[in-house]
Amino acid sequence: MDTEPAAPQFPPNFLAFLKENHIDVDVYNVQKELPRYVRILRFSQKSATEINELVQQIRTDAGCDVSEVDGVPGFLRIANQDIKLSQLRAYAAGSIIGMDVSSGIAALSLSVEPGDNVLDLCCAPGAKLLLIAELLSITAGVSHGTVTGVDISPHRISTCRSLIKKHAGSNKGFVRLYAQDGTQFSCMAPRTNWWDPAAIRDAQLEQPERKGRRRAALDKPWFAPKLLSTKYACSGSELYDRVLVDAECTHDGSLAHVQKYERWGWEHLDTQVVNNSRSQQVPVLQSKLLENGWQMLKPGGVLVYSTCSLSRFQNEYVLGGFLARHAENEAQLEVIPMLQNQVAASPVWQPSAEEWVGLEKYREVFARMKHAVRLDPRVSNTSGMFIARIKKLCDVQTTFDVEDIVPLKLET
Numbered sequence: 001m002d003t004e005p006a007a008p009q010f011p012p013n014f015l016a017f018l019k020e021n022h023i024d025v026d027v028y029n030v031q032k033e034l035p036r037y038v039r040i041l042r043f044s045q046k047s048a049t050e051i052n053e054l055v056q057q058i059r060t061d062a063g064c065d066v067s068e069v070d071g072v073p074g075f076l077r078i079a080n081q082d083i084k085l086s087q088l089r090a091y092a093a094g095s096i097i098g099m100d101v102s103s104g105i106a107a108l109s110l111s112v113e114p115g116d117n118v119l120d121l122c123c124a125p126g127a128k129l130l131l132i133a134e135l136l137s138i139t140a141g142v143s144h145g146t147v148t149g150v151d152i153s154p155h156r157i158s159t160c161r162s163l164i165k166k167h168a169g170s171n172k173g174f175v176r177l178y179a180q181d182g183t184q185f186s187c188m189a190p191r192t193n194w195w196d197p198a199a200i201r202d203a204q205l206e207q208p209e210r211k212g213r214r215r216a217a218l219d220k221p222w223f224a225p226k227l228l229s230t231k232y233a234c235s236g237s238e239l240y241d242r243v244l245v246d247a248e249c250t251h252d253g254s255l256a257h258v259q260k261y262e263r264w265g266w267e268h269l270d271t272q273v274v275n276n277s278r279s280q281q282v283p284v285l286q287s288k289l290l291e292n293g294w295q296m297l298k299p300g301g302v303l304v305y306s307t308c309s310l311s312r313f314q315n316e317y318v319l320g321g322f323l324a325r326h327a328e329n330e331a332q333l334e335v336i337p338m339l340q341n342q343v344a345a346s347p348v349w350q351p352s353a354e355e356w357v358g359l360e361k362y363r364e365v366f367a368r369m370k371h372a373v374r375l376d377p378r379v380s381n382t383s384g385m386f387i388a389r390i391k392k393l394c395d396v397q398t399t400f401d402v403e404d405i406v407p408l409k410l411e412t
Contacts, residue, residue, distance in 0.1 A: 011266045017274035021311035022349075023252060027384070030377050031255040036078040037382070038085070039099040039127075041167055042134065043074030054090055061088045071342025072108065075101045081256070094167060099127045100254075102375045102385035105343065106246055106306040107131045109336045109389045116145045116241040117189035121182040121293045122248055123149030124156030126163040132244070133164070133171040144195045146228065148240070149177045150185050154222075161223045176224035182245075183288040185296070187219055189240050194233035203232045239298035247286040249307040249314050250279065253384025255377055257308075279313075283407045286318045291405045294326070299395045302334070305388045310374070312349045315386040317407035319348075319372060323365045324408065330396045333371040334389045344380050345373035351410065359410055 010018075010025070018025050040046065040054065051068075055076065059066040062083045069075040076096070085091040085098050107128040112118060112135040123129045129149045136145040151157045157179045164172050178187065193199035219234045227233060250273045251257050261269055290305050297303050305322075307314050323331060339345045348369050351359060372388035 011269070013274050014266070014269050017250075017269075017279065018252070021252070021279070021313060023310045027310065027377055028255055028258065031259055032081070034081055034255065034377060034381060034383070036081040036083055037069070037099060037101045037104075038076050038078065038088075038091075038096040039104060039131070040074045040076065040096055041094065041130075042169070044134070054095060058088055058090050058096070061090075069101050069343070071338045072101050072104055075099075075104050077101070097127065097130070097167060099131075100383040101343065102308070102380070102382040103128060103246075104131065105336070105338060105375070106304060106385060106387050107244065108135075108338060109304045109306075109387055110242045110244055110302060111337070112136060112145070112242055114145065117238070118145065118147040118242040118244070119189075119240040119293065119296055120147060120149045120244045120246070121185065121289055121296075122151060122244075122246050123177070124151040124153065124160050126160035128244065128246060129160055129175065130163055130167055130171075133168050133174050136174045137171045144174070145241075146174050146176065146190050146194070148187070148189070148221075149175065150180055150182050151177075152179070152181045154179045157222055164223075173225045173227070176221040176228045179222040183285070183292050185292065187234070188236040189238050190228060190233045191236040192238075194230070194236075195227050197227075200227075200230055200232045239301070240296050241298060241301050243293045243297045243301065243303040244306075245290050245293040245303065246306045247289050247314075247318075248282065249286065249309040250274075250282060250311065251308055253308045253310040253375075253377075253386075255383060283313045283318050284405075286314055287321055287405050287407050288402075290318060290322050291325070291400065294322070294331070294390075294392070297392050299392050301392050303390045303392065305386075305390065307386050308384060309386065310376075310384045313407065315374070316349050316366075316369065316372075317410065319369060319388050320362065320365045320408040321406055323368050324362075325398075325400060325404070326396070328368060330392070330394055332391050332393055333368060334391050335371050336373060336387060336389050339373060343375070343382065346376045346379050348372045348374060348386075355410070362408065362410065365408070 055066055062078050062080060064080040067077050069077050090096045118132050120129050129147060132147045149160055157177050160177055164175050221229050293303055350366055375382050375385040377384050
């Protein structure tokens with residue numbers, strides 16, 4: 001006779017956090033049933049035969065079923081989540097990395113195109129950044145795109161650099177990293193022809209740099225290949241074609257991450273997840289990251305906002321606050337193509353009939369959210385994720401006071 005999986009034995013403070021954030025504790029019951037996901041590096045460069053052989057090898061090493069994820073190119077589903085990457089020859093050979101398919105969907109939702117300049121505003125630990133660099137390499141023969149990664153922590157940006165150096169290969173020539181605050185980052189996309197030595201020489205002849213003059217620290221990348229770190233490359237004046245704001249969050253939707261606290265010690269949840277002041281500050285931080293990412297996006301471009309939280313305060317409230325500041329003729333949510341009949345997604349949270357009382361002015365805001373999605377682990381069979389793809393229809397020059405860049409306030 002089948003039995004329901006045992007409910008996780010969480011400490012009272014985490015249970016209180018879940019209740020305050022309207023997160024159903026039952027979602028954590030499926031953690032032990034979820035598969036493990038990995039991504040095939042340089043997937044587009046491999047033949048169907050090479051991919052089939054790689055899948056078979058991983059299947060042999062893992063001793064369980066391994067299959068490709070329909071609709072999400074390059075991702076594999078390993079049925080046994082307890083498999084360690086160190087057990088797989090493909091990992092040792094640098095052919096795969098660990099990456100949940102939900103994170104892959106967030107990055108792929110950008111729909112990177114030939115020659116795009118992409119901004120990853122919260123890039124650590126770097127798996128999405130690495131994927132974007134690969135997407136740019138697919139089109140490098142057409143034109144030269146770039147991905148700019150930003151993170152406020154030098155330690156975390158160092159982790160990104162290590163990942164890029166280890167796995168990006170020639171793709172690292174498209175990547176530059178900045179150790180800066182994503183809420184204030186203002187460095188423009190690299191100049192057109194940043195990769196062309198002749199263009200650099202011509203620019204230097206037109207306006208030679210004075211001896212002893214130092215370039216502003218904010219313009220200089222923390223890490224970049226030589227051509228992307230020149231004064232010429234860093235003196236661009238154009239905004240970005242694509243912006244990813246995979247915002248800092250409480251990570252409560254990452255079931256495997258939460259479960260690690262059982263080993264690390266539940267007391268660490270107090271500072272990293274359930275701390276009351278942090279829970280209140282994170283949605284405000286997310287709002288500022290989203291707003292700044294929008295300001296760095298060119299008209300006609302696409303921004304993806306995502307979190308690995310299941311909290312409505314960090315998802316619908318943040319997105320709703322953004323939409324309240326930006327009219328429908330400026331910001332329009334779009335369908336996420338790969339979620340059509342592939343990975344099962346759930347609709348965003350909406351106030352109940354009782355909750356709408358006194359909130360009628362926000363009905364239009366929530367109606368505009370209809371194409372944003374939640375990946376609920378019980379439905380999607382992935383880690384939890386919130387994803388919204390927003391197109392910038394036009395550039396409205398509006399300056400908001402800092403105190404106005406906040407989530408919706410619906411609680412009564």
